[in-house]
Amino acid sequence: MNVSGKQPSCDLSCDLMIIGTGMAGMAAALFAARQGLDTIQVGLTGEIGFASGLIDLLGVHPVAQGAPVDDPWEGIARLCRDEPHHPYARLDIETIRTAVQTLLDFFETSGYPHAVSERGNQRVMTPVGTLKTTYAVPHTMQAGAWALARQAPCLLVDFEGLKGYSARQIAAGLADRWPALTPVRLVFPGGRGELYVEHMARALDAPAVRQQLVDALRPHLCGMAAVGLPAVLGMYRTREVQADLQSSLGLPVFEIPTMVPGVTGLRLRELFEQRLPAMGVRPLFQHRVLAARRSKDGGMAFTIAPEDAPRRIQARAAVLCTGRFFGKGLQADRGGIRETLFGLPVAQPKDRASWHHKDLLDVQGHPINRAGVEVDADFRPVDAQGRPVHDNLFAAGSILAHQDWIRQKCGSGLAIATAYGAVKSAARFLQKLYS
Amino acid sequence: MQTQVLIIGAGVTGTGLARDLALRGLSVVVVEKRDVNAGASGGNHGLLHSGARYIASDPAAAAECHIENQRLKQLAPHCIENTGGLFVAVAGDDERYVADFPEMCRRCNIPVRQVDPKEAREMEPTLSDSLIAAYLVDDATVDPFKLSLDNMADARRHGAILRRHSRVTGFQMAQGRICRTAILDEVTGKSETIDADVVVNAAGAWAGVVAGLAGATIEMRYSKGSLLVTQSRLCERVVNRLRMPTDGDILVPGGTVSILGTTSVRVDSPDVIYPEVQEVDAIIDQGAAMIPQLAVTRYIRAYCGVRPLIGADDPQTSEDDDDRAVSRGFALIDHTREPGAPSNLITISGGKLTTYRLMAEKTADLVCSRLGVTAGCRTGVAALPDTVEARWTEPGLAPNVWLRQKAPDDMLLCECEMVSQSVVDEIVAGLQALDGRPHLKAIGLRSRIGKGPCQGTFCSQRLAAYLYDQGHLQGTDGLAQLRVFLRERWRGQQPLLWDMNLAQAELLEAMHCGLFGLELEKSP
Numbered sequence A: 001m002n003v004s005g006k007q008p009s010c011d012l013s014c015d016l017m018i019i020g021t022g023m024a025g026m027a028a029a030l031f032a033a034r035q036g037l038d039t040i041q042v043g044l045t046g047e048i049g050f051a052s053g054l055i056d057l058l059g060v061h062p063v064a065q066g067a068p069v070d071d072p073w074e075g076i077a078r079l080c081r082d083e084p085h086h087p088y089a090r091l092d093i094e095t096i097r098t099a100v101q102t103l104l105d106f107f108e109t110s111g112y113p114h115a116v117s118e119r120g121n122q123r124v125m126t127p128v129g130t131l132k133t134t135y136a137v138p139h140t141m142q143a144g145a146w147a148l149a150r151q152a153p154c155l156l157v158d159f160e161g162l163k164g165y166s167a168r169q170i171a172a173g174l175a176d177r178w179p180a181l182t183p184v185r186l187v188f189p190g191g192r193g194e195l196y197v198e199h200m201a202r203a204l205d206a207p208a209v210r211q212q213l214v215d216a217l218r219p220h221l222c223g224m225a226a227v228g229l230p231a232v233l234g235m236y237r238t239r240e241v242q243a244d245l246q247s248s249l250g251l252p253v254f255e256i257p258t259m260v261p262g263v264t265g266l267r268l269r270e271l272f273e274q275r276l277p278a279m280g281v282r283p284l285f286q287h288r289v290l291a292a293r294r295s296k297d298g299g300m301a302f303t304i305a306p307e308d309a310p311r312r313i314q315a316r317a318a319v320l321c322t323g324r325f326f327g328k329g330l331q332a333d334r335g336g337i338r339e340t341l342f343g344l345p346v347a348q349p350k351d352r353a354s355w356h357h358k359d360l361l362d363v364q365g366h367p368i369n370r371a372g373v374e375v376d377a378d379f380r381p382v383d384a385q386g387r388p389v390h391d392n393l394f395a396a397g398s399i400l401a402h403q404d405w406i407r408q409k410c411g412s413g414l415a416i417a418t419a420y421g422a423v424k425s426a427a428r429f430l431q432k433l434y435s
Numbered sequence B: 001m002q003t004q005v006l007i008i009g010a011g012v013t014g015t016g017l018a019r020d021l022a023l024r025g026l027s028v029v030v031v032e033k034r035d036v037n038a039g040a041s042g043g044n045h046g047l048l049h050s051g052a053r054y055i056a057s058d059p060a061a062a063a064e065c066h067i068e069n070q071r072l073k074q075l076a077p078h079c080i081e082n083t084g085g086l087f088v089a090v091a092g093d094d095e096r097y098v099a100d101f102p103e104m105c106r107r108c109n110i111p112v113r114q115v116d117p118k119e120a121r122e123m124e125p126t127l128s129d130s131l132i133a134a135y136l137v138d139d140a141t142v143d144p145f146k147l148s149l150d151n152m153a154d155a156r157r158h159g160a161i162l163r164r165h166s167r168v169t170g171f172q173m174a175q176g177r178i179c180r181t182a183i184l185d186e187v188t189g190k191s192e193t194i195d196a197d198v199v200v201n202a203a204g205a206w207a208g209v210v211a212g213l214a215g216a217t218i219e220m221r222y223s224k225g226s227l228l229v230t231q232s233r234l235c236e237r238v239v240n241r242l243r244m245p246t247d248g249d250i251l252v253p254g255g256t257v258s259i260l261g262t263t264s265v266r267v268d269s270p271d272v273i274y275p276e277v278q279e280v281d282a283i284i285d286q287g288a289a290m291i292p293q294l295a296v297t298r299y300i301r302a303y304c305g306v307r308p309l310i311g312a313d314d315p316q317t318s319e320d321d322d323d324r325a326v327s328r329g330f331a332l333i334d335h336t337r338e339p340g341a342p343s344n345l346i347t348i349s350g351g352k353l354t355t356y357r358l359m360a361e362k363t364a365d366l367v368c369s370r371l372g373v374t375a376g377c378r379t380g381v382a383a384l385p386d387t388v389e390a391r392w393t394e395p396g397l398a399p400n401v402w403l404r405q406k407a408p409d410d411m412l413l414c415e416c417e418m419v420s421q422s423v424v425d426e427i428v429a430g431l432q433a434l435d436g437r438p439h440l441k442a443i444g445l446r447s448r449i450g451k452g453p454c455q456g457t458f459c460s461q462r463l464a465a466y467l468y469d470q471g472h473l474q475g476t477d478g479l480a481q482l483r484v485f486l487r488e489r490w491r492g493q494q495p496l497l498w499d500m501n502l503a504q505a506e507l508l509e510a511m512h513c514g515l516f517g518l519e520l521e522k523s524p
């Protein structure tokens, strides 16, 4: 299909095409680069900015009991036994570990290390005053977990003009579990009016602005063991910003996630956008794939936007990481759910009336969240008979069926692990093709 | 507490009655188990009927509608948008009904003017090109929230008292009369009693339940109707299908949106009702025959209400499950003559939003005759004052004011509908004047917050954070209220989740459950 009627120009070709720039697509591109594959990555990087930047592996199992998972590895093993169709069950624990570790190493060498706890999952404060269970947190959040474990007296800071983030709300919500929280409201350096987290983070990358913040914080530190701020401690220089604040204040300083889209998501986007091309991935960020088809030679042919100057890309194999409804990998009308690029079969509840529960917070989780693309052991989308639709098409991330990342708290882990599995299979396919 | 009249239910009937009685100088207390317009008055189509819809099924009610329609346009113009209305028939509709329509209207004193289908399509370009007939009528739209809130505000100015979250749980009898009414505060769990000379049961679809508490019986059945809100306004006028009333045959404009409805589904109880997926599909498929765009437009919310149908079950109507044939006229019941029922209980139920004032007048007349009060009704001549308390429900008003007086630190809490902090401050002050308990859901009811395309994803938490900062929320209130607010919004989204709405819902759940873990909290 050629939307505009114009001839696609400027043909490109590659061995592996990665479609999508969410966590799954980014992780897939990283793994492909590590394998030395000739890779093009296409996608709009808006969605990853919405991710919280926390790396969940598994936080709840079983969902119906709302049972928190302390050790994600033990939890994943249980999950794979209880839900043999869950995408995690396509992988063994060691592979999942390797995938996650590879990503964490990448963050580390990129100057944005993440912290994990020896005991397994950690707990992070949220803006509504709950504690969220997650596996790895940006280093900027580490001291928060430390302070929580000790119930240390903490100063919680918010800023005049930052909507949806109230230190009072957080302290009030956690009071029964962590009474030693003291909220304080400050004026952000640079003045009043409405604040945006992205601007604040970029501002704090500058030492002079940090100094003003330090001056504003000083009068409130008496008796405090740590200081918690909304997640705005720099966009690119988080380590420098945090170290600087800590040494000036003489106290551990930590970030608390804000509403989405937050800085912790944007940092991931910036980091991947900068580092992946340097590793050999050819990026076509801010491009959308308009159409995909199988070409005569068995490869894949893609048409990509902009619509007024469409381009064609030839690839030997592809990994589909286009996400769900928010990411636009899946689309629904009143009659049913479809996969948007290849028209792949989508496993789904029998009719729309059974997509969602009447209660948003129903403990079972909504059946539609488990709809998606079914894959074989090699992460190739399959048809109703379980046969791969294409031998050279692989899928990863939240588009996969039989998981509920929102309720199971496994979004990033699932994206990373399945991306690893899909790229490994794609690499094997390409190797065979060329041997 | 002591009062002359206790009114149970703060829908449009109860609040309208409170105003009527207060204007006559009586002391009045209104108790409402949830909030103003929590019942059918908050779940209706907002159509100020010309009466033409009922010419065949209920000519008396049709004539009544038209008289009240004209009167309210005079007395409460700020609650009404005088849009005018069209009745249209499309190819395949019953041509006999079409032919008889003008004469039936005339018999009910309802003015109509025939227009050429081509002319009708020039007036309303979204109309189907298979139109075969069109008539102009006096339909208009009414904001039911503004109407009830303004009635209550004026009643309070004349001494009436409103108790929200106060449920009537029982009556104490003495000498065949209700001497004491037991009230449960749904928020604090505290009980109290109110002594009244006359008790008026204006509990709408719950009137049967309330009467039952006093040992009186009302034969009552329940008919649920569901409605869909479109993202943008598709028509300037009210558009009705020119045929016997059925599903999906009216499109009512409301500020910046249009509302498509309705259905008629028998339910066993007026509690815990939901708009259902099957109803949504039926409404859209029917509506699209008049206005094809309804098949593809984005819907932002669905809601429903229950019509009380009073009187014994008629086997003929119940068989095909269509309750539209049952009269929509109102029932004013004096329980005096009913054996075993208290002599000072009056029930007013049924009817329409359009005729609420008339219903209140008739009820107040009866109350006064029982109390020996001679003061006459004034609501037929005294204009309804426009109050601040009800101002912010109007779509488009908050943005206008915000744009006009934009102060740099008056930030928007709801960006879809442009509701700012100062608007919330005003609403909170109004709530505090009532009983001092600002609540996310109560603020939602009194503003456009949560009613735009984000369906509460962002504004819910912005509002909660703001209320903490202002000292209105403490402890884990905010968590509990966020859960309540989002669940309430969800009821209206759940049957509409496809396409963009589904993507939005996924984002909402990703943030509120994936990140905040709201589903794991133990509070209500």
Ligand SMILES: Cc1cc2nc3c(=O)[nH]c(=O)nc-3n(C[C@H](O)[C@H](O)[C@H](O)COP(=O)(O)OP(=O)(O)OC[C@H]3O[C@@H](n4cnc5c(N)ncnc54)[C@H](O)[C@@H]3O)c2cc1C
Binding pocket: A019, A020, A021, A022, A023, A024, A025, A042, A043, A044, A045, A046, A047, A048, A050, A051, A052, A053, A054, A055, A056, A057, A260, A287, A288, A289, A290, A321, A322, A323, A324, A326, A327, A328, A329, A341, A396, A397, A398, A399, A405, A409, A410, A411, A412, A413, A414, A415, B507, B510, B511, B514, B515
């Ligand atoms: C609000 C929110 C909070 C979250 N919180 C957490 C958390 O706390 N912990 C955690 O671990 N995870 C969290 N996540 C989830 C996680 O980070 C991932 O976003 C999720 O697992 C889905 O990843 P994905 O890459 O499969 O899909 P998505 O992130 O949806 O990415 C899909 C990508 O495909 C692209 N795409 C779709 N169609 C096309 C096309 N035709 N052409 C080109 N590109 C296309 C989209 O533009 C997008 O870049 C959160 C996500 C959201 C939205």
Ligand SMILES: Cc1cc2nc3c(=O)[nH]c(=O)nc-3n(C[C@H](O)[C@H](O)[C@H](O)COP(=O)(O)OP(=O)(O)OC[C@H]3O[C@@H](n4cnc5c(N)ncnc54)[C@H](O)[C@@H]3O)c2cc1C
Binding pocket: B008, B009, B010, B011, B012, B013, B014, B031, B032, B033, B034, B035, B036, B037, B038, B039, B040, B041, B042, B043, B044, B045, B046, B047, B048, B049, B166, B167, B168, B169, B202, B203, B204, B205, B206, B210, B224, B225, B226, B262, B304, B305, B306, B307, B348, B349, B350, B351, B352, B353, B354, B355
């Ligand atoms: C789907 C639908 C569409 C409609 N469309 C229109 C229209 O377009 N035009 C029109 O004119 N009319 C319309 N109507 C009719 C109109 O909505 C009703 O006639 C009107 O709202 C009834 O108001 P009410 O105050 O009598 O009842 P309600 O609004 O139901 O009020 C009753 C109140 O009593 C309270 N209550 C119940 N039990 C107790 C208790 N034990 N203690 C304390 N309080 C209690 C309830 O919470 C409720 O708030 C429609 C109705 C429905 C259902």
